Amino acid sequence: MSTDRANLWIRDLNNAAYANAGGSLLAACLFGGFGAIPNGLTALYCENVANNAAYYNSLSSRGIVTDLYWWLYYSMRTQ
Numbered sequence: 001m002s003t004d005r006a007n008l009w010i011r012d013l014n015n016a017a018y019a020n021a022g023g024s025l026l027a028a029c030l031f032g033g034f035g036a037i038p039n040g041l042t043a044l045y046c047e048n049v050a051n052n053a054a055y056y057n058s059l060s061s062r063g064i065v066t067d068l069y070w071w072l073y074y075s076m077r078t079q
Helices: 003-031 033-059
Strands: 064-068 074-078
Touching: 003 033, 033 064, 033 074
Parallel strands: none
Antiparallel strands: 064 074
């Protein structure tokens, strides 16, 4: 994807991470510590992908290529 589209994707990933962190806090208040685990892990994953995307996007002005897999593994490189 292009550099501009990658920046939009990074913004969306950060928003998802923040929303899941808020959901994790709410779940922890309602259900205890174990209720926060799913949203907390999702927030951590989204933030990690966003940080790596921002890093690889800054290396080149041509954008990034990201392969996301269903078992929560991803690979990323510059175009």
